[in-house]
Amino acid sequence: MRVGNIDRVKRQLLHEAVSDNVDTIRGLPPRRMRRLERTKGAWFRTTPLLLLPLTLLGASYIVVSESRGLAVARPVQKPTARPRNLATALPDSFEPVKAAAFPLAVKRVVLDAGHGGKDAGASSASLLSEKEITLDIERRLRLLLEHNGFEVVATRTDDRLIPLRDRARIANSSDSDIFISIHVNSLRSHTISHGVETYYLGPTKDPVLTQLAAEENGTSGYSIADLRKLLERVYADVRRDESRRLAATVQQQLYSDLRAVDPGLENWGVKRAPFIVLVATDMPAVLAEVGCLSNEREAAMLNEPHYRQQIAQALFRGIFEYSKKGT
Amino acid sequence: MASSEILHVGIDLGTSRSAISASNGERFVVDSFVGWPADMVAKKILKRTVLIGHEAVANRTMLDLHRPLERGLLKEGSDKDVEAVRELLRHLLGLVGAKKNGKVDSSNVRAVVGVPAAALRTNKQYLRNSMKGIVDSLMIVSEPFAVAYGLNALLHTMIIDIGAGTTDFCVMKGRYPTEEDQRTLTIAGDSIDTHLVKLIEEHYPQANVTLFMVREWKEKFSFVGTPTQRANVVAPVKGVPTELDITNEIKAACETILPPIVETMLDLLSRVEPEFQERVRNNIILSGGGGLIRNLPKMLEDSLRQVGGGKVTYMEDPVFVGSDGGLALALDAPDSDWERLSA
Ligand SMILES: Nc1ncnc2c1ncn2[C@@H]1O[C@H](COP(=O)(O)OP(=O)(O)OP(=O)(O)O)[C@@H](O)[C@H]1O
Ligand SMILES: [Mg+2]
Ligand SMILES: [Zn+2]
Numbered sequence: 236m237r238v239g240n241i242d243r244v245k246r247q248l249l250h251e252a253v254s255d256n257v258d259t260i261r262g263l264p265p266r267r268m269r270r271l272e273r274t275k276g277a278w279f280r281t282t283p284l285l286l287l288p289l290t291l292l293g294a295s296y297i298v299v300s301e302s303r304g305l306a307v308a309r310p311v312q313k314p315t316a317r318p319r320n321l322a323t324a325l326p327d328s329f330e331p332v333k334a335a336a337f338p339l340a341v342k343r344v345v346l347d348a349g350h351g352g353k354d355a356g357a358s359s360a361s362l363l364s365e366k367e368i369t370l371d372i373e374r375r376l377r378l379l380l381e382h383n384g385f386e387v388v389a390t391r392t393d394d395r396l397i398p399l400r401d402r403a404r405i406a407n408s409s410d411s412d413i414f415i416s417i418h419v420n421s422l423r424s425h426t427i428s429h430g431v432e433t434y435y436l437g438p439t440k441d442p443v444l445t446q447l448a449a450e451e452n453g454t455s456g457y458s459i460a461d462l463r464k465l466l467e468r469v470y471a472d473v474r475r476d477e478s479r480r481l482a483a484t485v486q487q488q489l490y491s492d493l494r495a496v497d498p499g500l501e502n503w504g505v506k507r508a509p510f511i512v513l514v515a516t517d518m519p520a521v522l523a524e525v526g527c528l529s530n531e532r533e534a535a536m537l538n539e540p541h542y543r544q545q546i547a548q549a550l551f552r553g554i555f556e557y558s559k560k561g562t
Numbered sequence: 563m564a565s566s567e568i569l570h571v572g573i574d575l576g577t578s579r580s581a582i583s584a585s586n587g588e589r590f591v592v593d594s595f596v597g598w599p600a601d602m603v604a605k606k607i608l609k610r611t612v613l614i615g616h617e618a619v620a621n622r623t624m625l626d627l628h629r630p631l632e633r634g635l636l637k638e639g640s641d642k643d644v645e646a647v648r649e650l651l652r653h654l655l656g657l658v659g660a661k662k663n664g665k666v667d668s669s670n671v672r673a674v675v676g677v678p679a680a681a682l683r684t685n686k687q688y689l690r691n692s693m694k695g696i697v698d699s700l701m702i703v704s705e706p707f708a709v710a711y712g713l714n715a716l717l718h719t720m721i722i723d724i725g726a727g728t729t730d731f732c733v734m735k736g737r738y739p740t741e742e743d744q745r746t747l748t749i750a751g752d753s754i755d756t757h758l759v760k761l762i763e764e765h766y767p768q769a770n771v772t773l774f775m776v777r778e779w780k781e782k783f784s785f786v787g788t789p790t791q792r793a794n795v796v797a798p799v800k801g802v803p804t805e806l807d808i809t810n811e812i813k814a815a816c817e818t819i820l821p822p823i824v825e826t827m828l829d830l831l832s833r834v835e836p837e838f839q840e841r842v843r844n845n846i847i848l849s850g851g852g853g854l855i856r857n858l859p860k861m862l863e864d865s866l867r868q869v870g871g872g873k874v875t876y877m878e879d880p881v882f883v884g885s886d887g888g889l890a891l892a893l894d895a896p897d898s899d900w901e902r903l904s905a
Pocket of ligand 1: 575576577578579580594634678723724725726727728729750751752777780781782784849850851852853854855856
């Protein structure tokens with residue numbers, strides 16, 4: 236008997252739902268405008284009711300007959316596909332050129348998108364955070380490099396936290412010619428002025444730079460003893476001249492290209508600092524701070540794909556200039 | 563059309579998550595995000611014209627990203643949002659196998675789509691036009707109604723669905739819910755997130771937190787009332803990952819939704835005919851992701867004491883209640899009804 240009642244209520248509700256939709260199709264005003272007194276009426280008020288909310292406390296409240304084939308609930312499946320390896324994801328017209336075809340001093344480049352995973356780097360509440368911006372620029376830069384005959388090795392290709400130690404390991408085992416680490420600044424002392432700067436390895440006495448290096452070195456994966464050993468390399472770095480030259484070329488392109496879009500941009504120049512990724516890598520290595528999230532206007536620009544593409548292009552030109560000079 | 567070829571589906575089109583249940587037994591849920599490559603380069607890198615759900619979120623820097631039903635409404639005049647809804651529907655239909663020759667084909671699909679109550683109230687016509695031509699036949703209902711139908715909670719029941727964009731209330735009185743039976747608040751999961759960012763930044767001015775980060779923390783630690791554990795999270799402070807205790811902030815942010823929800827609940831109750839009020843009070847069903855906030859049912863029950871007490875029950879598996887309810891509606895509607903609902 237109860238089941239009969241439920242079915243009756245359901246039929247009535249279903250009928251009203253259909254009517255409501257049919258009215259919409261016909262372009263009639265919503266039902267609430269011409270409410271039916273009937274719905275308040277009669278039979279279900281007097282019927283001793285029921286119903287299933289009580290069975291909520293039990294198990295099977297979704298009443299669907301077996302014939303409907305709903306009995307087996309599949310596990311929730313989220314699409315997990317990620318963008319494939321970029322080299323294979325390129326359309327045919329974008330076939331990478333073989334590196335050997337070019338007489339360049341640089342054949343293989345390591346790109347290191349700063350931060351990742353639970354280490355977001357610099358961030359602001361509503362806009363993109365550093366880890367997202369660096370990965371985006373890295374992917375754009377990678378496309379440019381590959382299109383122009385360079386080979387690219389990436390230290391991270393998705394939103395994952397890779398310890399600095401592993402980044403260095405990836406770089407050092409890849410037999411690459413140069414290493415470019417991409418970061419975005421956020422300096423509380425620089426909410427008005429904003430600029431670009433490029434680092435290569437070296438000791439520094441500047442307390443601001445020490446602080447910056449400490450921030451970027453946050454998730455290193457090195458023990459204190461390892462770090463001490465690494466530190467000796469800061470002073471005896473055989474790559475220093477090459478790294479400095481790479482930093483200078485990259486910095487010059489970054490500044491001149493980006494100033495064209497953003498006249499307020501300052502040239503903070505080439506600097507030395509003991510960033511761990513720079514210490515632990517074996518090839519000429521630089522770390523570029525390609526923008527400032529602490530400046531509101533620039534943070535908004537960094538949020539734009541167009542501006543990030545320009546940064547990628549500037550970095551590409553810097554690398555290309557450097558590789559030409561070497562021949 | 564032979565009925566064996568017909569695929570019935572129920573779709574819950576949410577502001578943050580959308581789910582589909584199909585008569586062939588398939589069920590899927592996706593994040594309600596749709597993104598188009600933001601520029602030529604992004605198109606080349608992603609090699610796709612549109613990305614949906616979790617994939618869209620993961621590639622958001624490369625995308626023009628839309629959450630089509632933000633705040634529970636389909637913004638009128640926004641072609642992008644309409645197109646996003648269409649893509650989302652096509653994607654969901656593709657997932658349950660509404661395909662022919664590898665292409666999504668929905669010409670044999672009868673769909674019941676549940677939308678936030680406010681969206682339906684504001685402009686049914688627009689909503690219907692926006693979904694035109696995707697499936698053979700279409701019935702649009704309010705989300706809480708689909709939930710109630712699926713649960714057979716049709717009489718003397720109140721559904722409180724705390725989603726991302728909106729909290730929807732619906733009192734079931736054995737009739738198709740009218741204006742006076744429903745309420746929508748824009749106080750829900752998203753507004754908790756916004757508060758949480760603000761509160762954490764007030765307490766730890768040096769910390770950098772994003773909405774995406776706090777949502778994750780909230781979903782892990784959310785509670786109201788007395789804390790049963792500390793909420794310790796790791797956030798960059800001046801760039802260095804640092805452990806922060808955000809227990810008080812979580813509590814304060816989650817509790818911001820309490821007063822408006824209690825007020826609306828009591829107001830709707832007071833409009834129920836006196837003889838049935840007690841039944842409704844004892845049949846309050848909480849659904850939606852926001853209903854997972856620890857201790858929330860108990861706090862709501864406490865607030866019911868002033869009017870004689872009541873019982874608040876949380877749905878065990880909230881993900882598919884809406885879409886399962888839609889599917890039940892789709893299967894129960896006779897052919898003759900479906901023929902009037904061609905889309
Ligand atoms: N454990 C949890 N504690 C608190 N909030 C949660 C929890 N899990 C999910 N949420 C929140 O629930 C919301 C999503 O809920 P749901 O999937 O029901 O929303 P929706 O149906 O897409 O939105 P709407 O109903 O507004 O259309 C998000 O804000 C999410 O952060
Ligand atoms: Mg919902
Ligand atoms: Zn950084």
